Amino acid sequence: MAISNKAVVKCSKCGESIDFEVFRSVNAHTDPELAAKVKSRELFKCKCPKCGNESYVNYDFLYNDPDKRIMIYMIFEENKLKDICKLLSSKEIPGYTMRVVGSQQSLVEKIMMFESGLDDRSVEIGKSVMYYNNYKLFKEAGVSQIRFNHREDGSNEFLMIAGSKLFARVGFPKKEYDKISSLYGDRYLALAKDDIAIDLAWGKEMYDSVVKNGRE
Ligand SMILES: [Zn+2]
Numbered sequence: 001m002a003i004s005n006k007a008v009v010k011c012s013k014c015g016e017s018i019d020f021e022v023f024r025s026v027n028a029h030t031d032p033e034l035a036a037k038v039k040s041r042e043l044f045k046c047k048c049p050k051c052g053n054e055s056y057v058n059y060d061f062l063y064n065d066p067d068k069r070i071m072i073y074m075i076f077e078e079n080k081l082k083d084i085c086k087l088l089s090s091k092e093i094p095g096y097t098m099r100v101v102g103s104q105q106s107l108v109e110k111i112m113m114f115e116s117g118l119d120d121r122s123v124e125i126g127k128s129v130m131y132y133n134n135y136k137l138f139k140e141a142g143v144s145q146i147r148f149n150h151r152e153d154g155s156n157e158f159l160m161i162a163g164s165k166l167f168a169r170v171g172f173p174k175k176e177y178d179k180i181s182s183l184y185g186d187r188y189l190a191l192a193k194d195d196i197a198i199d200l201a202w203g204k205e206m207y208d209s210v211v212k213n214g215r216e
Helices: 032-039 078-091 104-115 120-133 135-140 174-189 200-215
Strands: 003-010 017-027 045-047 054-056 061-065 070-074 097-101 143-150 156-162 165-171
Touching: 017 032, 017 045, 032 061, 032 104, 061 104, 070 078, 070 104, 078 097, 097 104, 104 120, 104 143, 120 135, 120 143, 120 156, 120 174, 120 200, 143 165, 174 200
Parallel strands: 017 061, 070 097
Antiparallel strands: 003 017, 045 054, 061 070, 143 156, 156 165
16 A cells, blocks of 8 residues: 655745645555556656646655565655665565665656666666766767666666766667676675665675676
8 A cells, every 4th residue: 555645845936835745655555546646656756736736745655566576765865875775784675676766867767767677786787887887988979877788679778878868878788788697696695785775886785796796
């Protein structure tokens, strides 16, 4: 069951007070319509009735999909993140994958990875390999975000976003994904239980550790 409460949000443009429904958590099995709204980010969208301004409201949120056996916490305060990681790892629900993300875009992206049947760790490593191998080019182009995308034809890609514009799409073939999974699989097993903030930086750390060890 979805847990929600009423809140009042101030319009960032005109200052109007807007009634807004805040969902603390959504269960994708019992509330598929709400889950769809999470994936389109509509659940977090707030439209001002006075001036029409649209904005996304950030608040701590839990996405739970018991069918896919995933729980993804969206948390905005950096200092809360560590505590949550500790807390979640101590809970340990057998067979569940727990993750923590710090933005709505990351939440949507994570859900997409899991729904595509992929291991998000291999995807994040693939993302970081691709990014850091083209670091200079992307940096000069002002690429500030890289998003995983599962296309309708079943293939996967990374979207390189500079500001609000799409700078490039780079394919992420299944072969590449499988290669990473077999190369890093053993390392996944050795990960600490509170290692659940799996993102680009995490992917880079994993990649660096393998590269370093390979050289020695
Ligand atoms: Zn307004």
